[in-house]
Amino acid sequence: MKLKCIIVDDEPLAADLLKSYALQTPFFELIGTYNDAIDALPTINEQGIDVIFLDINMPKINGLEFSKTLPATIKVIFTTAYDQYAIEGFRVNALDYLLKPISYSDFLQAATRASDWFRREDSSSGDSIFIKSGYRVEKLEYDDILYIENQKDYVKFFLEGDKEPVSSLMNIQQLAERLPEQTFMRVHRSFIVNLNKVKTIERNTVVFGKVYIPVSDTYRDNFNKFVEKKFL
Known part of the structure; x- marks a missing residue:
């Protein structure tokens, strides 16, 4: 590397x-x-x-x-x-x-x-990641992450359940390269989704409750291949 x-x-x-x-x-x-x-x-x-x-x-x-x-x-x-x-x-x-x-x-x-x-x-990345959020370092379990959104110089990790989102000063491209590709996929220049948490797809969008995440043209082929593998 x-x-x-x-x-x-x-x-x-x-x-x-x-x-x-x-x-x-x-x-x-x-x-x-x-x-x-x-x-x-x-x-x-x-x-x-x-x-x-x-x-x-x-x-x-x-x-x-x-x-x-x-x-x-x-x-x-x-x-x-x-x-x-x-x-x-x-x-x-x-x-x-x-x-x-x-x-x-x-x-x-x-x-x-x-x-x-x-x-x-x-x-040693295993099934979790350590990120710096403000003056704290927090451990996030991969299984807790629903999706990640790029917000200018920061990325925000949206978590399952009632857990508060966590923001970190980080580059989304660098983050995408470090996350395990069998678990996470970039579907838009501003979004990474946890593939294990994808339950609803509607018209080229991934739905997490009331949140609709667009799958852009750049990433659509890879995402469609993932979906096709899951069809019976």
Whole structure:
């Protein structure tokens, strides 16, 4: 599995060096390089980024503050010339902390740690998922999830019974790639449904009580194949 990564560093020489390292690391797919964290936001929100190599001292917003705004599914590796930030870096759950000048050996060690983390996450996903909701981390059982709706920069998990929906700052495309495809299917750019909970289909819509979820043209063939397999 290739991990999608970006580099955010306002020092051109440091950014170019990290770019060369990422390009020669076979399990990384470099999506972009940015000298400002704000400029990186559209890519983060749209591309399903797994790993960010993030400088700390930058204009507009420093890396430590910026990292606090990121979804829990994105792992941060700080890159900085100042070792006094190390403790704070780990307080915000950074995966690693690289001190400049960074050698490829140090880069590869951090990259391998990221790869190992995602491999363990995939293998231990089981029948539940942990998501960050505000300042809390919540465990959601797959069997409790009816459907998931994209709401701008957030996704909302709608649950069975009287349980309150749970929102998380997360990219729906990245989420769809991580959920087990035998259980969940994206039926619209804004919706993922739990296939085990689909009981009523009406005119290209999935019905959950009073909620009607459209099945768009992009995903209709896959959804129809699922339905056909269930016919007697």
